[in-house]
Amino acid sequence: MEKQTVTIYDVAREAGVSMATVSRVVNENQNVKETTKKKVLEVIERLDYRPNAVARGLASKRTTTVGVIIPDVTNLYFSSLARGIDDIAAMYKYNIILANSDQSTHQEVKVLNNLLSKQVDGIIYMGTTITDELYKEMLRSKTPVVLAGTMDQLHEIPSVNIDYKTATEEATDLIVSNGHKQVAFITGTLKNTSFNDLRLKGYRESLEKVDITFNEKNVYEIPLTYQAGEHVVDKLLAKGYTAAVVVDDEVAVGMINSLADHGVKVPEEFEVITSNNSKLTKLTRPCLSSIAPPLYDIGAVSMRLLTKIMHKEEIFDNEITLPYRIEKRQSTK
Amino acid sequence: MEKQTVTIYDVAREAGVSMATVSRVVNENQNVKETTKKKVLEVIERLDYRPNAVARGLASKRTTTVGVIIPDVTNLYFSSLARGIDDIAAMYKYNIILANSDQSTHQEVKVLNNLLSKQVDGIIYMGTTITDELYKEMLRSKTPVVLAGTMDQLHEIPSVNIDYKTATEEATDLIVSNGHKQVAFITGTLKNTSFNDLRLKGYRESLEKVDITFNEKNVYEIPLTYQAGEHVVDKLLAKGYTAAVVVDDEVAVGMINSLADHGVKVPEEFEVITSNNSKLTKLTRPCLSSIAPPLYDIGAVSMRLLTKIMHKEEIFDNEITLPYRIEKRQSTK
DNA sequence: GTGAAAGCGCTAACAG
DNA sequence: CTGTTAGCGCTTTCAC
Numbered sequence A, B: 001m002e003k004q005t006v007t008i009y010d011v012a013r014e015a016g017v018s019m020a021t022v023s024r025v026v027n028e029n030q031n032v033k034e035t036t037k038k039k040v041l042e043v044i045e046r047l048d049y050r051p052n053a054v055a056r057g058l059a060s061k062r063t064t065t066v067g068v069i070i071p072d073v074t075n076l077y078f079s080s081l082a083r084g085i086d087d088i089a090a091m092y093k094y095n096i097i098l099a100n101s102d103q104s105t106h107q108e109v110k111v112l113n114n115l116l117s118k119q120v121d122g123i124i125y126m127g128t129t130i131t132d133e134l135y136k137e138m139l140r141s142k143t144p145v146v147l148a149g150t151m152d153q154l155h156e157i158p159s160v161n162i163d164y165k166t167a168t169e170e171a172t173d174l175i176v177s178n179g180h181k182q183v184a185f186i187t188g189t190l191k192n193t194s195f196n197d198l199r200l201k202g203y204r205e206s207l208e209k210v211d212i213t214f215n216e217k218n219v220y221e222i223p224l225t226y227q228a229g230e231h232v233v234d235k236l237l238a239k240g241y242t243a244a245v246v247v248d249d250e251v252a253v254g255m256i257n258s259l260a261d262h263g264v265k266v267p268e269e270f271e272v273i274t275s276n277n278s279k280l281t282k283l284t285r286p287c288l289s290s291i292a293p294p295l296y297d298i299g300a301v302s303m304r305l306l307t308k309i310m311h312k313e314e315i316f317d318n319e320i321t322l323p324y325r326i327e328k329r330q331s332t333k
Numbered sequence C: 001g002t003g004a005a006a007g008c009g010c011t012a013a014c015a016g
Numbered sequence D: 001c002t003g004t005t006a007g008c009g010c011t012t013t014c015a016c
Helices: A008-015 A019-026 A034-047 A053-060 A076-091 A105-117 A132-140 A164-176 A194-209 A226-238 A249-261 A295-310 B008-015 B019-026 B034-047 B053-060 B076-091 B105-117 B132-140 B164-176 B194-209 B226-238 B249-261 B295-310
Strands: A065-070 A095-100 A122-125 A145-148 A159-162 A183-187 A219-221 A243-246 A271-274 A289-292 A319-322 A325-327 B065-070 B095-100 B122-125 B145-148 B159-162 B183-187 B219-221 B243-246 B271-274 B289-292 B319-322 B325-327
Touching: A008 A019, A008 A034, A019 A034, A053 B053, A065 A076, A065 A105, A065 A295, A076 A095, A076 A249, A076 A295, A076 B095, A095 A105, A095 B076, A105 A122, A105 A132, A122 A295, A145 A295, A159 A164, A159 A295, A164 A183, A164 A194, A164 A243, A164 A271, A164 A289, A164 A325, A183 A194, A183 A226, A183 A249, A219 A226, A226 A249, A243 A249, A249 A271, A295 A319, B008 B019, B008 B034, B019 B034, B065 B076, B065 B105, B076 B095, B076 B249, B076 B295, B095 B105, B105 B122, B105 B132, B122 B295, B145 B295, B159 B164, B159 B295, B164 B183, B164 B194, B164 B243, B164 B271, B164 B289, B164 B325, B183 B194, B183 B226, B183 B249, B219 B226, B226 B249, B243 B249, B249 B271, B295 B319
Parallel strands: A065 A095, A065 A122, A122 A145, A145 A159, A159 A319, A183 A219, A183 A243, A243 A271, A271 A289, B065 B095, B065 B122, B122 B145, B145 B159, B159 B319, B183 B219, B183 B243, B243 B271, B271 B289
Antiparallel strands: A095 B095, A289 A325, B289 B325
């Protein structure tokens, strides 16, 4: 399968210069006379020469490729980040190797090693939980890693996030200020996630400000799926809850639809606020109120941070916290 | 930035064999004695040797990487295909370089050439339109290309699709059988797309079966966005339409929400059927009836087809047509 | 069953 | 400003 036919050597011969000169022209090195440069470019054009990035990668030890580990491209939260990542990557002439991890540790470690063997210049990791095994591998890696929309417990790996605790606190404030006493907190797993821990803390502190005692019974750890959202509503209604703070949009959509199916009016009889402000929040009726993290920007800034690390530029802060908004829509009063 | 420290040479030395033998072990070549194999594997483990895929790619001219051109990862239709592609790719030990094209020809040609320079072993293209310029580049490429969920006018490039014409015909049948006379057809651009052409034909033939004269005025070419869906509803209502066949789910969601906002009851006063059966169709209230192409499978089969071409296996059919269903939900009677 | 040696196409000193 | 010369780490004949 001869993909490449014309090499730098062919160009050099045709143009009557050395490979080194061609290389210089291709890499936009200044030290080339205008006339020879023109000549070389002409030959490149004529021969339709395309530099072989693999050879280049081997010789220079830089592949201009970064690995992106994503739980599932089909999840709007992550794909929104991915879009920001890719745009900035393209701007800096990097390509992206996208790998779905399904959030399974085994997969993730495999994927990480696979990416490293491909000699990516950097890695962006997305996902809600970081197990010890994966964490160790990341720390061990000489290839820089940036966490997008997630963080490690010890805050050793550069990351880009919002202030989850305060955001969740504000979101909960919005609800308790309407007088609710039974407010459920719907979350994914609380294992290995400093991320959901922070949210839980925000929820808790909000309640305590209005003298509602925090009770673990009000915390529901469920799978982050539409169906799980539908199901949890049955329980919530049976137990008399009148509001919920939700960490995932798909879950929240499931809940809001299920509430409608139960004939429960939102927001009059039940209030819901969710956390990611993905497209979905605007597609439901009523529209979902939500914490609004700058999804695209989290991805974009992560990639930008990674380029800085890869280029050994000075970094002022390894842990970037982006601002968020609270979008009040129709699922809260 | 020394990413790689231990090389095949180190392993060879430690194990007291030649590089060639190590290479054979790594590549699972049969011609190695069980005992030397064991010895080599032990050293690999001990040294934590990881083959350098870039060097391997240069030497073997195979990168086990495929390029995937996607208009926007954030679009559920395309990301669902992408998920199928990645899963099958992983199964065959390929990685994916994902590139967002924004469906802009200029971008696409650039991206394609970029992918080729990275020496990908194959390319999967997603997108609704294929301009002549891009088409030429694809045909010229010695690297195999497969079209996922789209097709070229001349059917020269291998592709995986459903029968858009018949599917749209059936979808329209469903609506006209309920007696509607004014049925709009909401589509994206009709330029450079054998794809939407086929759908239009299906729509047209369905109408003609019940003696409704096809009229171009009923065809609305709009951007495929939620907002455009909302806006087009104003026009449709003003002109007295009572039903619409829509080619894109986001548009359909915009329409259904806008209809609700106008106080128009769906499906009683207005019926809508859409085309992609993405997650979105189940999240709206009422749920959207839809043509249901096997999204994940279109991606998966495309990738499988590509592996066959890359491995020079025998191909029985370059143009694969997968079966679809019609999902009747609540937006049609 | 194993080793030696010749590249793959390019970059990166180092001379000049 | 330009050319020469080593590799980068691996696969792949071709011998033995």
